[in-house]
Structure formats: structure tokens, C-alpha cells
Amino acid sequence: MNSKKVVKIPTLQIIPVIGFIIGLVFFMVGMGDFGFWNHDTNTPTEGFFPIIIATGLMIFSVMAFLQNIRKSGVEYRLLNWYVPLGFVGLLAGIMIIGTVPAVIVFEILWCRFYEKLSWKVTIIATIFCLIMVVPIFTWWLTVDFPIGIIGNLIMGY
Amino acid sequence: MENFAMLFHGFSVVFSLQNLGACLLGSILGLIVGAMPGIGSLAGVALLLPLTYKFDPTTAIIMLGALYYSNMYGGAFSAILLNIPGDSPAVLTAVDGYPMATVKKRPGQALMTANASSCIGGIIGMLILVILGPALAELGLKFGPAEMTVLLLVAMTSIGWLVGGNPVQGLLLSFIGILVASIGMDVQTGRPRFDFGNIYLLGGVEFIPFVIGTVGFAQLMQLMDEKDDVVHAVTDKLTIRGSMLTAHDWKRLTPPSIRAGVMGTFVGVLPGAGATAASFLAYAMQKAFKSEEPLGTGAIEGIAASESANNAAAAGSFAPLLALGIPGSGTGAVLLGGLMMWGLNPGPLLFQNEPDFAWGLIASLFISNIVALAISLGIIPVLLKILKVPIRVMIPVIMIVCFLGAYASTYSMFGVIVMLISGVCGYIFEKNDYSTAPMLLAFVLAPLLEDNMRKAFIATAGDISEVFFSSGISIVLTTVLIVICAFPVVRTILIKTGKYTPKKKSA
Numbered sequence: 001m002n003s004k005k006v007v008k009i010p011t012l013q014i015i016p017v018i019g020f021i022i023g024l025v026f027f028m029v030g031m032g033d034f035g036f037w038n039h040d041t042n043t044p045t046e047g048f049f050p051i052i053i054a055t056g057l058m059i060f061s062v063m064a065f066l067q068n069i070r071k072s073g074v075e076y077r078l079l080n081w082y083v084p085l086g087f088v089g090l091l092a093g094i095m096i097i098g099t100v101p102a103v104i105v106f107e108i109l110w111c112r113f114y115e116k117l118s119w120k121v122t123i124i125a126t127i128f129c130l131i132m133v134v135p136i137f138t139w140w141l142t143v144d145f146p147i148g149i150i151g152n153l154i155m156g157y
Numbered sequence: 158m159e160n161f162a163m164l165f166h167g168f169s170v171v172f173s174l175q176n177l178g179a180c181l182l183g184s185i186l187g188l189i190v191g192a193m194p195g196i197g198s199l200a201g202v203a204l205l206l207p208l209t210y211k212f213d214p215t216t217a218i219i220m221l222g223a224l225y226y227s228n229m230y231g232g233a234f235s236a237i238l239l240n241i242p243g244d245s246p247a248v249l250t251a252v253d254g255y256p257m258a259t260v261k262k263r264p265g266q267a268l269m270t271a272n273a274s275s276c277i278g279g280i281i282g283m284l285i286l287v288i289l290g291p292a293l294a295e296l297g298l299k300f301g302p303a304e305m306t307v308l309l310l311v312a313m314t315s316i317g318w319l320v321g322g323n324p325v326q327g328l329l330l331s332f333i334g335i336l337v338a339s340i341g342m343d344v345q346t347g348r349p350r351f352d353f354g355n356i357y358l359l360g361g362v363e364f365i366p367f368v369i370g371t372v373g374f375a376q377l378m379q380l381m382d383e384k385d386d387v388v389h390a391v392t393d394k395l396t397i398r399g400s401m402l403t404a405h406d407w408k409r410l411t412p413p414s415i416r417a418g419v420m421g422t423f424v425g426v427l428p429g430a431g432a433t434a435a436s437f438l439a440y441a442m443q444k445a446f447k448s449e450e451p452l453g454t455g456a457i458e459g460i461a462a463s464e465s466a467n468n469a470a471a472a473g474s475f476a477p478l479l480a481l482g483i484p485g486s487g488t489g490a491v492l493l494g495g496l497m498m499w500g501l502n503p504g505p506l507l508f509q510n511e512p513d514f515a516w517g518l519i520a521s522l523f524i525s526n527i528v529a530l531a532i533s534l535g536i537i538p539v540l541l542k543i544l545k546v547p548i549r550v551m552i553p554v555i556m557i558v559c560f561l562g563a564y565a566s567t568y569s570m571f572g573v574i575v576m577l578i579s580g581v582c583g584y585i586f587e588k589n590d591y592s593t594a595p596m597l598l599a600f601v602l603a604p605l606l607e608d609n610m611r612k613a614f615i616a617t618a619g620d621i622s623e624v625f626f627s628s629g630i631s632i633v634l635t636t637v638l639i640v641i642c643a644f645p646v647v648r649t650i651l652i653k654t655g656k657y658t659p660k661k662k663s664a
Contacts, residue, residue: 011589019329026336029351043615046343046350049607050336057332063325074589083378084581087556091573094560103557110553115384117549125550129557141210143565 008073016065023057026050086110098148103129160287167516171219171524179209179216180521183223184528188536190224191231192544193551197244198228199487199594200372204555206365206495207562214499215514219521221495222475225488226279226522227529229432229468233271234533235544237460238264246432246467249440253452253459261455265400265537270457271464272533273402274414278465279526281418282425282472286519289426289473290508293480297505300481302612303624307634309606312483313599314641315427324644327595330586334599335606337362344608357571364494365566366576367600371593372487374559374580377552379587384548395537409457413443414465421466425473431486432467432474439466472522479503479515482605487594490601497601 030036034047086106093102107129111122137143147155171177186208190201202225209217232247237254250271258264300308313331340351341361352358402410417439424435443452443462450456474485482504484490496503501514508515536543563576583593610624617623625635651657 011585015585015589015591016329019333022333022336026339026351029353034350037619042618044611044619046346046348048614049610050339050351053332053335053339057329057336060325060329060332064329067323067325076588077382080378080381080584083374083381083552083556084577086553087374087560087577090556090560091570091577095570106557107553111550115549117547121550125554129554132558132561136208137561137565141207141565143561143568145564146570 005078006075007078008075010073012068012071012074013065016061016068019061019064020058023054023061026054027058030054082114094146094148096148096150098151099145100130100133102148103133160291163291163512163516164287164520166512167518167520168523170215170513170517171520175212176216176219176517176521177524179212179220180223180524181528183220184227184525184532187224187227188231188234188529188532189543191228191244192234192540193231193546197372197376198225198232199491200376201228202488202491203365203368204373204558204562206368206491207565209495210565214496214501215517217499218492218496218501218514218518221492222518222521223525223528225492226468226471226525227532229279229464229471230272230275230529230533232467233275233460233464234268234540237267237271238541239544246436246470247463248433249436249463250460252440253454253456253463255455256453257455257457257460263455265395265397266402266406266457267455267460268395268533268537268540269400269402270406270410270460272530273407274410274417274461274465275468276526276530277411277414278418278421278467278469279472280523281415281465282422282469283519283522283526285419285422285469286472286476286522289476290480290515290519293476294505294508297481299630300505301628302609302616303627304630304634305609306606306613307625307631307638308481308483309602309609311634311638311641313595313602313606314638323590324648326591330591330593330596331599334596335603337367338600338603339607344604345611357569362575363567363572364498364601366563366572367579368491368494368597369559369562370576370579370581371583371597373555373562374576375583375587375593377555377559378580378584380548380552384552386548395540397534397537400534400537406457409449410461413439413446413448413458413461416442416446417462417466418469421469422473424466425470425485426476427485431489432470435466435470435473436463439463468526475519475522479507479518480505482507484598484601487597490594490598494601 030047030051035045036048036051037043038045090102090106093105096102097105104126107126108122111117111125112119133145138145171180186205187201190205191198202221205224206221209220212220228244229246232242232244233250233254236242236247236251237258240251240255242248242251254267254271257267257270314328338361340358342348342359343350349359417435420442421432421435421439424438425431439462440452440459443458446458448456448458452459474489477483477485478489478493480503482493482502484493493503501507501511559576559580560573563573564570566572567575586593586596613624617627624631626632648657
């Protein structure tokens with residue numbers, strides 16, 4: 001896979017379209033489930049504020065779409081998407097083997113095998129991450145991170 | 158004088174071991190994060206927010222304040238030594254700082270100029286904050302729901318076009334931020350809404366995963382573009398003794414620092430203007446004054462103006478944040494989110510109801526200023542080593558920090574998924590020149606706006622004219638709001654008719 005590959009996507013037009021759809025959904029749900037104004041008590045309902053905002057969002061989405069209608073697509077490099085892809089891999093690892101082992105494996109895979117950094121740098125980066133996970137977040141802030149399917153099996157849960 | 162008496166009371170609050178420790182930790186972390194090119198104060202504060210969970214609210218916000226404040230110091234380091242501004246307010250520091258370090262072979266003095274003028278600007282900003290903060294709060298007490306509604310609308314719309322280049326795009330994202338914030342329980346009745354049948358959405362979208370994703374994770378995706386960049390660093394060895402300024406240098410840096418400090422504070426008070434605008438305006442103002450060398454060639458006056466103004470603006474931005482509950486920037490919005498997370502509601506009553514907290518925070522800014530200056534001087538000999546940590550190493554480490562922060566704030570993988578989705582969206586927005594700061598601000602202020610707007614409409618039985626034109630304050634604010642809203646329309650018409658050509662951005 002060529003990480004420098006560039007793909008042009010018309011996101012300048014897509015963002016306002018999605019904005020309009022979000023506005024429309026909130027408008028419809030707001031009107032349908034809550035209404036805009038309670039005429040019996042002469043007070044605004046739960047839908048009052050979101051409906052106003054949703055209407056504004058639809059208007060600005062149309063304006064943004066018209067502003068950008070003739071502009072060409074924006075270039076995206078595959079390289080940038082390695083971050084969310086790697087992160088999804090990290091999450092999968094956490095769910096299977098648990099947080100601490102997944103962090104170690106992730107740091108080694110990314111630093112040593114993807115970035116081709118030296119073992120020394122890889123180990124320093126991994127230790128730095130483990131210090132954050134174990135003493136800072138687990139012991140000090142008392143956060144229980146997932147121990148994964150394997151951890152659950154070992155613990156007999 | 159009463160304000161200064163309260164400030165001394167604030168110092169007595171801060172002088173506990175825990176608070177001083179938090180202040181020191183915040184200053185160190187802020188300096189490091191600020192110095193790292195590409196991370197910036199917004200992402201830095203967002204990423205480090207979960208570290209404050211263990212503290213009580215006062216200590217936590219003291220640490221965050223110190224972190225934000227010392228960040229402004231750190232931004233100058235990479236600007237001067239690598240010609241890469243750590244954050245946008247330091248862009249103009251690089252213009253004179255890097256030539257002074259490389260061409261004039263005075264890197265230590267360039268750093269010292271930045272540190273000294275940051276300290277001067279910061280002190281000026283804080284002194285004005287001491288005077289202005291309670292005065293603003295007093296004015297805020299005259300605000301009812303109607304006035305607050307219009308004020309919040311002004312803050313949201315102004316940041317929409319001040320921070321983002323395109324006002325329509327800024328407002329589009331602001332509205333998305335408000336709608337995301339409206340998911341979950343209704344602010345007045347507690348009735349669930351917009352959960353779309355998802356049990357996780359019943360509690361709403363959590364602030365911390367949202368902000369870590371939108372700024373921190375999105376920044377990581379952008380950093381991939383720079384990971385292989387070759388850094389041209391200053392090669393001279395740096396020592397503290399070799400960095401000392403001469404009496405003549407002090408004479409050159411003091412007047413621009415004072416001028417820029419005063420101006421920067423007032424720019425920082427304005428919503429949306431912030432440290433970057435202050436630094437640009439101060440640099441432009443310095444051009445009107447006499448400098449010993451031309452600006453842009455390594456002039457001490459240029460570094461002093463830029464650094465003093467951005468630190469003063471950082472201090473000034475606390476005035477509307479504390480007194481009115483309105484942040485002046487994206488970073489201010491994160492700080493406000495942190496305050497709300499600990500159950501504190503900044504606003505006109507904060508100085509009355511929580512004097513320990515309000516004055517403790519202001520006093521801690523003074524201490525952070527001194528601590529940041531001391532640490533800045535102390536780390537000069539090892540600065541180049543810190544700055545040369547490759548982005549390639551930072552990326553996977555920050556990914557782990559993003560996971561830890563998002564998980565720790567929600568204790569569930571749902572928070573992590575929210576962070577991931579908002580991160581990808583944040584990256585796409587930035588890639589298309591949509592600034593995400595207005596969205597964050599709108600997300601934080603949305604519950605306050607909705608609450609006040611509904612109260613105003615209940616009180617007036619739905620009479621719009623009563624909401625917007627009921628008092629002198631409302632009329633003034635509504636006029637400002639109309640001008641802000643009309644600006645993009647008028648600008649578009651002028652461009653289309655050829656009567657106005659927008660200037661291309663430089664630097």
C-alpha cells in the first residue's frame with residue numbers, strides 16, 4: 001500500500017450536505033416528539049431550542065454549499081488515516097488481550113516495525129506509556145482499564 | 158484596593174503544598190507541551206484535563222490555569238530555536254526570534270527576551286484582570302436571562318467568524334456543536350431527548366472525549382504530514398550564563414513589552430480574539446514605533462511585542478471567563494468545561510459565592526508566571542534535547558494518551574468511540590478550513606444558552622421584542638449581534654460586486 005497515495009474527495013460539498021441532514025433529523029425529531037411551543041401554558045417545549053438551532057444549521061449548510069459548489073475536491077493522503085486505523089487496532093487489542101499488553105504490543109509494532117525506530121527509542125516510548133497507564137491512571141487515578149477477553153477468562157469472569 | 162486585598166487572600170489559598178505542587182506540575186507540563194511543535198495549547202490542555210481528576214476543584218483549575226499559562230512561554234522555544242512555532246501565537250516570535258538565534262548568533266538572548274517579555278506582559282495582564290474581573294462581574298449581575306441570551310449569542314457568533322476565516326463555516330460548526338450538546342437530558346425538565354434509542358446517549362455526549370478527539374486526535378492525524386520533516390535547529394550550545402541580557406537589551410525590550418502587554422490584555426478580553434490576534438496586533442503596533450533594527454531581521458523589539466502580547470492576552474481572557482462565564486477562545490472553552498465538570502459555574506456570582514476559588518485562581522496565575530519564568534530559565538541548557546523529540550515517537554504515545562483520557566472520563570469504551578469519531582470529524586473539518594474552536598465553544602455554552610433563552614421566553618410569554626429590546630444592555634448587545642451577523646453577508650456582496658478584495662493571509 002502506498003502511504004503517500006492521494007485521493008480527492010469533494011468534502012467541501014459533502015460537509016454542508018451532512019450538516020443539512022443533521023439539521024433536518026433534529027428538526028423532524030424535535031417537532032415530532034416534543035413540539036415547538038406549548039400553547040396551553042404559553043411556554044417553550046423541550047424541542048424549542050434544538051428546533052431553532054436545527055433550522056439555523058440547515059440555512060447555514062445551504063449557504064456553505066453554495067459558497068463551495070464550484071470548488072474542487074480536497075486531497076487526502078492515506079498516511080493520515082493510519083492514525084485512526086492504528087487506533088482501531090489498539091482498541092481491538094485492548095478488547096482481546098487487555099490494556100497493558102495491548103499498549104506494549106502497539107508501541108512495539110508502531111515504533112519498531114512501522115516507523116523503523118531503534119529498539120532503544122521503542123523501549124523508552126513503551127516505558128513512558130506504561131508509566132502513564134499503570135502508576136498514573138490505574139494506581140493514582142484508580143481507573144480500571146479493560147483486561148480483555150483473555151484477562152476475563154484467566155480471572156474466571 | 159479591595160480587589161488587591163482579595164488577591165492577597167487568594168495567595169493565602171494558593172499557598173498550600175497541594176496547590177503549589179499542582180501549579181508547579183501544570184507549569185512544567187505546559188512548558189513541555191507548548192514547546193513541542195504542532196501540539197498547541199488547545200490540544201495540550203484537552204489531553205491533560207483527565208490528570209486533574211484526583212484534585213479538588215480549586216487545585217484542579219490552578220493546575221489547568223498554570224498549564225495554559227506556561228504554554229504561552231513554551232510556544233516561543235521551538236519558534237526561536239527551530240523556526241517552528243509551538244502554537245499560533247508564537248508565529249511572529251519566530252519572525253525575529255529565529256534570525257536573532259541563527260544570523261546574529263544570540264539564541265540564548267532571544268530565549269531570554271521571550272521569557273522576560275512574557276513575564277512582563279503576563280504581570281500587566283494579571284494586574285488588569287484583578288481590576289477588571291470584579292468590575293465585569295458587577296456588570297454581569299445586571300444581566301437577566303434575556304441579556305444573557307443575547308450576550309451568549311454574541312459570543313458564539315463572534316467567535317464563529319473571528320477564529321475561523323469563513324463566518325458561514327464557523328457558524329455551521331457552532332450549530333452542530335449546539336445540537337451535539339442537546340443530546341441527552343433536557344436542561345430544565347430532565348426528560349431524555351435525541352437519544353435515538355441508544356442507551357449510551359441518554360447521558361449525553363461527554364465533554365472530555367469530545368474535546369480530546371476534536372483537537373487532540375485530529376491534531377495527531379495532521380501531524381502525520383510532518384513526521385518526516387527535517388528540523389533545522391540552532392546548533393550553538395546553550396547555557397544560562399551565556400543567555401543573559403545586557404542593560405542595553407533590557408532597555409530595548411521593556412517599552413514594547415509594556416505597550417504590548419496593555420494592548421494584549423484588552424484584546425484577550427474580547428471573545429474570539431485571543432492570544433494569536435493580540436500577538437499579531439502588537440507586532441503591527443510595534444512597526445509604528447522606533448526599533449533599533451528593522452523588524453523581521455532579529456529585532457529584540459519584535460520578539461518582545463509578540464511574546465508580551467500573547468501572555469497578556471492569555472491573562473486577559475480569564476476576565477470574561479470568570480466574570481461572565483464566557484470563554485474568549487477554544488482553550489478557554491476547555492477550561493470552562495473543566496470548571497463545569499467540577500460543579501463550578503463561572504459567572505457574575507463566582508466572585509461573591511466562591512471567592513476562594515476565583516481569587517485563588519488569579520493568584521495562582523501570578524505564581525505560574527514566576528514559576529514558568531524560573532523553569533524556562535532552568536531548562537535552557539537541555540532545551541534543544543526536549544525540542545528534538547521526533548514527531549514519529551510522539552504520535553503513538555499521544556494516541557495512548559487519547560485512549561487513556563477518553564476512557565478515564567467515562568469508564569466505558571463508548572467514550573473512546575466518541576473520541577475516535579470526533580477526532581476523525583475534527584480532522585476532516587480542519588482539512589477543509591473549518592476551525593473547530595467555535596464548535597467547542599458552542600458545545601460548552603449550549604446548555605447555558607438554552608436555559609437562559611427558555612427562561613427569557615417564559616418570562617416574556619414568547620414576545621421576541623421583549624427578549625431582544627427589553628433593556629439598554631439588550632439593545633446594545635442586539636445591535637452588536639446584528640452587525641456581526643450582517644458582516645458576512647455585506648462582505649460577500651462587496652466581494653461579488655468587486656468593491657472589496659480580501660487580502661491573502663501571510664505567515
